[in-house]
Amino acid sequence: MSPPAVRAIVVIGRDAPLWLAAATIAKALEPAGVMVTAIELPSALHPADVYPTLPALEALHNQLRIDEAALIRASRGAFSLGQNFVEPASGASGFLHAYGAFGTAIDGKDFFAYWLKARRHGLSVGLEDFSLTAAAARHGRLLIPDAETERYGRSDYGYHLPAAAYAGILKAVAIRDGVTALTASGANAVLASETGDIAALIVDGGEHIGGDLFIDATGGEGDLIGGALGVARESWRSCFPADRVLAANGPALSPLPIYAEVRAWRGGWTALHPTPARTHVAQAYASALASDEEALRGAEAACGFALADPAVRSSDPGRREAAWARNCVAIGSAACAFDPVHGVDLHAVQLGLIHLLACFPVGGAFGAQRAEYNRIMRSSFEQVRDFQSAHYALARYEGAFWASAREAETSPELAHTIATFRARGEVPPMEEQSFAPDSWRALFIGHGVTPESHLPVIDRTTPDEMKAQFRRMLGFVKEQVLRQPTHDEYLGRIADHAGG
Structure with missing residues (x-):
């Protein structure tokens, strides 16, 4: 007897990773009769958050029939031709990682x-x-x-997309393309006693949401892949010097630069992502070398202007030992979290989706597809990690932060x-x-x-x-x-x- 076909997919998570995953899967698999349900958890975004993107995202937008001009207008986003890396204190011109x-x-x-x-x-x-x-x-x-x-x-070019607005746009696209959208404050997984697979998610009010395949887009917590299925996480903490990231808003720049600028200072680096309405600032630093208050002052000194709406979160690079376990596929930082320096968060989501669709199981017995997906994702994630790690290993900037960066594991x-x-x-x-x-x-x-x-x-x-x-x-x-x-x-x- 043939294994049962995969017909119902449940995606759980928040913000752009949730809706990018739901919209992409629904669009790609609609001809096969696959139904997609998205469970939206409370947002983790702050007012200053922005998604800097790599050029590959434009192709995915085209597949989703997202009009570029409408996207830029609605999100108040901007274009980006790359990242300019500088050390203002040295007076050197730096270098541009152009796309x-x-x-x-x-x-x-x-x-x-x-x-x-x-x-x-x-x-x-x-x-x-x-x-x-x-x-x-x-x-x-x-x-x-x-x-x-x-x-x-x-x-090529990428974008600077204000995060909350972009997530809202993707949600509308997903619903337009047939995704069933639910909201919940949390969800618990029900495991099948015979197989250990996820049989359903219990959301607020006790409703059971069943599915054949579950997509975990819950972020670094990995509510399904880590919480329900217990897949361990390999830490890359030893490879990267920053364990804290401060996000804040600054005034808009005029004329508007068409690239991000990453300014090194003794205690870390400050990235400026210009958009028409504001400059989204990210400050990466090591908590052992600078307090949150010192990091904010360092960011303001690096930017040359005052910052508003500061918010701090931890940075904990690392990956799950398997991105696909049982009938659950982790996407984005639920599968692998990266250092913030090159803005690859959405790229990690896109990588997972592309390879999942390439390995998508026709039936319920998908051991071979799962093994191949995990092999590809492990290699893909490690290649991105190494590119980021090279920046820290080779940088000649001054200060204790950069000295520790050069000593980090490669x-x-x-x-x-x-x-x-x-x-x-x-x-x-x-x-x-x-x-x-x-x-x-x-x-x-x-x-x-x-x-x-x-x-x-x-x-x-x-x-x-x-x-x-x-x-x-x-x-x-x-x-x-x-x-x-x-x-x-x-x-x-x-x-x-x-x-x-």
């Missing part, structure tokens, strides 16, 4: 190797100058990709990646990688890691041809950037379109 490619191929070979060779021979032009997105960000312009720029290289895989880059400027290919080689290169070069050599295959290209190609690229980047609208102009067009 796009750096340079374009020469003679069919990767640009980066040519740039390395040219730098060894006296080239003074930085890597950023060959990036459309980095150059646009520096000029406050939104690089809108088209066929011409795509031939040059990737030109994985053997990250050590291999750093060593390989130092040797020849290569980033080893890795499965389930969220960050492209260009992102790794920006991080390494930005932190002063200088490769000892370059790939010899590029030596077939003559120096004169290299110079001509470099001049052509720089001219193309300048021409394309200057014809793009400023961030303020583009947001103005979006607002005007609503009125028209």
Whole structure:
């Protein structure tokens, strides 16, 4: 006899992770007759919270039929071309982790190797100058990709989305697409005595909500995956120096930057996420080195303006030993919590959803799919962790916080990646990688890691041809950037379109 089909899915959680999961699953599985129920728990959001996103979220929005202009208007969000990492006290210009490619191929070979060779021979032009997105960000312009720029290289963007407004938008999308929405102050799991699977959730008033598959989007608490099923959590506390994050609001910036800025100070770092209405500020620090009051003062000093609505929460990176246990799949920080430095919270949700749909069980016996999902997610989460860990291991900023960051634990895989880059400027290919080689290169070069050599295959290209190609690229980047609208102009067009 065939195992029973999966027809009823229950998603429990709060805020954007809940509604992004419910909407995505409902949209993808509606043709298969799958019904989705979402149980909304009380919000954990503060007024200052914002979701900085990576570029991949745009594709998911498209699948959900979320109109980008309407999203930006309704959320009062903004665009982001990357993150600018600086240490104001040193006076150095810092580096931009731009969401796009750096340079374009020469003679069919990767640009980066040519740039390395040219730098060894006296080239003074930085890597950023060959990036459309980095150059646009520096000029406050939104690089809108088209066929011409795509031939040059990737030109991606993310968003800064005020968290409460974005969650509300996703809830409306989920309900539009057929999700049954319930609210509850909490829920208890009922386990089947024969299998240990979750049979139902008991919510306020004693109502039983049954399902074939349960999605845990409850956050770091992991009410189902950890509480009901007892799946242990592997801590990554030893890999990251910050255990506290302060969120606060500041005044809007003018003109509006089109990137986040992460400002290092002796006690941690302060991230500024600009939106039209305000600047959302996140301050990461170690409680052993700074009190909450000192962190707030440090954030205000780093920002240069007073902050309002401060709220503090803990930061506890780590992952569940299994993201899928029995008939329960943990999504987002219920499965894995990350350090806040690169704003990957929603990316973790998206990773889980993409791979869940790829492994989705047709029937109720899904041991093979579960094992494959856990393998993929473990690898995906560890790759993101290593990218974040590299930032702390390589940063040369001053202060006790950064000294402890450089002493933090790193994985053997990250050590291999750093060593390989130092040797020849290569980033080893890795499965389930969220960050492209260009992102790794920006991080390494930005932190002063200088490769000892370059790939010899590029030596077939003559120096004169290299110079001509470099001049052509720089001219193309300048021409394309200057014809793009400023961030303020583009947001103005979006607002005007609503009125028209």
